[in-house]
Amino acid sequence: MTSSVWLAVGAVAASLLGRGVGPATLILLATAVGVAAAGLRLSRRDRTGRRWLAAFGPGAIGAIAIALRLAAAGDAGSPPAASPPAGSGQWTGDVVSVSSPRDGQQVATIRLTIEDGGGAAGTPTEIEVAATLPRFPAVEPGDAVRVNGQIQAVPDGPYGDYLARIGVGGTIYSRTLEVIGRRDDPATSLERLRRAAGAALAAAIPEPEAGLAAGIVIGLRERVDRDLAADFTTVGASHVVAISGWNIAIVAATVASLAGRLARRRRAIVLVAAIVAYVLFAGASPSVVRAAVMAGVVLVARETGRAGRASAALGWAAAVLLLVDPDLISDPGFQLSTLATGGILAWANPWTERLGRLGGGRVPGWLAESIGVSLAAQAATIPIVLATFGRLALVSPVVNLAIVPLVAPAMAASLVALVGGGLALAGGPAVVATLAGLPAWGFLTTMCTVIRAAAGLPFANVTLGPPWTLVAGAASGLAILGLPVVLRRGRRGRSRGPLERDAAGAIPPVAPRTGAPTARVPRTAILALVAATAMVGLAFAHRADGTTRITVIDVGQGDAILVEGGHGGRMLVDGGPDPDRLLIELDRRLPPWDRRLDILVLTHPHEDHVAGMPALLERYRIGRVYETGMRGPGPGYAAFARDLAGRAGPPRSILSTGARIRVDDIRLQVLWPDPGRVSPEPPDAGRGINDVSVVLLGEVGGRRFLLTGDVEDDVDPLLASRGLPPVDILKVAHHGSATASTPAFLDRVRPKVAIVSAGAGNPYGHPARSTIDRLAGTGARVLRTDTDGSVAVTIAATGEIGVATGGARRVAALTEPVLADLTLARATIAPLASATAATSTRSVGPAPTFLGSRVAFACGIPSSG
DSSP states (O other): OOHHHHHHHHHHHHHHHHHHHOHHHHHHHHHHHHHHHHHHHHHOOSHHHHHHHHHHHHHHHHHHHHHHHHHHHOTTOSOOOOOOOSSEEEEEEEEEEEEEEETTEEEEEEEEEETTSOOGGGOOEEEEEEEEEOSSSOOOTTEEEEEEEEEEOOOSSHHHHHHHHTTOOEEEEOSOEEEEEEOOSHHHHHHHHHHHHHHHHHHHSOTTHHHHHHHHHHOOGGGSOHHHHHHHHHTTOGGGTSOOHHHHHHHHHHHHHHTTTSOHHHHHHHHHHHHHHHHHHTTOOHHHHHHHHHHHHHHHHHHTTOGGGHHHHHHHHHHHHHHHOGGGGGOHHHHHHHHHHHHHHHHHHHHHHHHHTHHHHTSOHHHHHHHHHHHHHHHHHHHHHHHHHOEEETTHHHHHHHHHHHHHHHHHHHHHHHHHHHHHHTTOOHHHHHHHHHHHHHHHHHHHHHHHHHHTSTTSEEEOOTTHHHHHHHHHHHHHHHHHHHHHHHHTTOOOOTTSOOTTSOOOOOOOOOSOOOOOOOHHHHHHHHHHHHHHHHHHHTOOOSOEEEEEOOOSSSOOEEEEOTTSOEEEEOOOSOHHHHHHHHHHHSOTTOOEEEEEEOSSOOHHHHTTHHHHHHHSEEEEEEEOSOOOSSHHHHHHHHHHHTTTOOOEEEOOTTOEEEETTEEEEEEESOTTOOOSSOSSSSHHHHTTOOEEEEEETTEEEEEOTTOOTTTHHHHHTTTOOOOSEEEOGGGGOTTSSOHHHHHHHOOSEEEEOOOTTOTTOOSOHHHHHHHHHTTOEEEEHHHHOSEEEEEOTTOOEEEEEOOOOOOOOOOHHHHHHHHHHHHHHTTTTHHHHHHHOOOSSSOOOHHHHHHHHHHTOOOOO
16 A cells, blocks of 8 residues: 555544543554554565565554644633523524425524624624525525524434434524525625536436536535435435535546647646535535545546546545544535545456456446446445445446446536526527426436336335444445455466456457447437437327316425326416425426416415415416405415516406316316405404415316315305305315315215325324315225325317326435435545546556546445435
8 A cells, every 4th residue: 555545544443532532542553553664664674674664654644633723722622512592582693504495494504693692702603503594585505584482492303303413403494584685795696606507407407406406516415305315315426416526527627638638738738727616616514525626636636637646545535534523523414525536446347357357258348347347446435334324225336337327427517507587587588498408317317217216115125223234334344345355366377368457457459340340329319319209209298189187286295286188278276385396296297398378367466376486487487366355464476466566477367156278178267255255454364364275176077176265165165055066076074174075065066086185194184084085985085195105187179088197295214414424425435436447447448538437436335315
């Protein structure tokens, strides 16, 4: 091993022992080791003495450096997080970071200022809290906010341990949110630029692919759908979701190819500048910086002509990172990234050559390299993954082989989409964004499809509990350490294979193949054919075939019903509580090139029906908006009304009894509320708003459907007294609550299919068992979005009815801290070593390609979640 590797070994040992034995003891121990090595070198002037000094000398220096760093920082380490104040109150603070929205609410870390927080001489103190906030107004890092609620201590268990580890001292659930200011400095300006880039991607690419693009291109991981991110983690591919050494390697490879005519050292300078710029634009989070340091050192080592010193570069990178922060030694991301890179350096070459000899040397070089680098990275990291997380994704190698080749073109296509979306947001035609986003959507949706399918397999992920995690980790470590010995023994006495290097280190030439050469189809032609076929298939799948489709979308605890006519007309009734979930579900069902909703109906202004609508106004072309005329009390309605008033948006109309709407062949009649029954201001926050819900009776193909909003039992008799006809499809009122769908009402409508829209595990107990029993008593087929997922009812032109369910929404069982740890870990594991593989792996057959190295490395990343 090189001196820098021994330097890193000493730094690692000192970091592990530092907090336990103290800096002074560490310095004494390291000095003693160094003196002993020097004495051995003086007493034995042979090769053994030189080896001892070359190993323990740098190791002692690394240990002493870490000890001095610990002494400078103080034995106590980082100061503990401040204790949360007692009682509820109104608090102000600055947003530190933003996480992925959860169930229609924002999740952020806020640094609150506690005016009477017990500081010296009564000075204010600060505390960072994990905050759950209303979805509107949207907040960004750097915003000054005012929240209201009780600051709770961090909970016990793994989640609390995770919060404490990142310096969070409490949690808060706030029902109010006010943005009172925004910092104006270079950091926040850069953050706004990143957010604008994310908005441009969203303007060009459907969801959830737009969020995935924002995560892998510009580091906006909070834009990635939580369920999709959990699926990536389940199958061992979460390195795709976060900015990592892999992304940095792709950027560096692109820059290096563009700067190919420059001298090596100048190209290295350009490379470093590009990496720094990309890291800053990606948010410069600690995991991204660590990945950049390790990838950058290896890449620069190659560009400066010292490719053979990649292991030395790795040693220097690890030592420098530990010197900056010795506590990194306990960080899963640092551990896994270092081990993965080291595994590739140690084992990729021999394993690639051994694989290349299989089948008489007919294994393609790129395939041998891919598998060899894959096995090397996976072997190096499996022990610590098992010991730390106790999880292993059995499908990870296959899944990564399928999706990793798509990431580089997806990143490039996403940049094109970003430009197109930016032009559209700046006032250009929307078709520019749509066309620019289609290639990226194609790559990204393929990745998402593979991930979802793999995550749904029963054997996708294996979990071990203690103490088996440590046992499995230790056993796998011993097995891997012993594997090279077994391979060396098996190679003794064996005759040299057809592609084995000779004594001079050269690979004998392979005999040329005989026979007439075969014509090769250009790759561009193949890609064009695949793209054209995919577009034709999509157009065929989304064609208007005369069938009416009514989809009660699973948006959680709320309502959103998409009505599609037989000739392409579309109407959305309500928008649910979660704008992110609504966009994902709508974009999944509608063509990516046609963002159109002809009619938008708001049955009543409760947040579980309106909070998703502001996002629709930003993303879709709305023909007309219908509502009751009552203003809602929540932030979602305020944002919806503000967006409608602040732009040249769609016309607005008030619905009341007797009004009629037509969507293609569908005729809809408004049965409620009566004119004059709706006041501009809500009489209360509950029933008074529910009972002015718009009730729609639709008819098409001789079939009827009834959409009842949230009307309760005092409106049911009024509707029943007006001669309600029997219906085929009923959207059950008020999420199936006990105060809706009375027996008299159900006796009148007697539905064949009854659909309840409710969120899984909602705190209201919806749907009520009594309501389900009443519905079943009518002979109706009862379906629920909380257990059946989205429910789609089709009505053919002949009147034939079909029902399809999407299945209950699969939410990963991973806990918040586990997901966070795995994200940080994978953010630095991902193929930062692709550059290392490209410079140190002597591939069998054709020269290794940068893309091949990336593919291979990603396949080697084991699952930890």
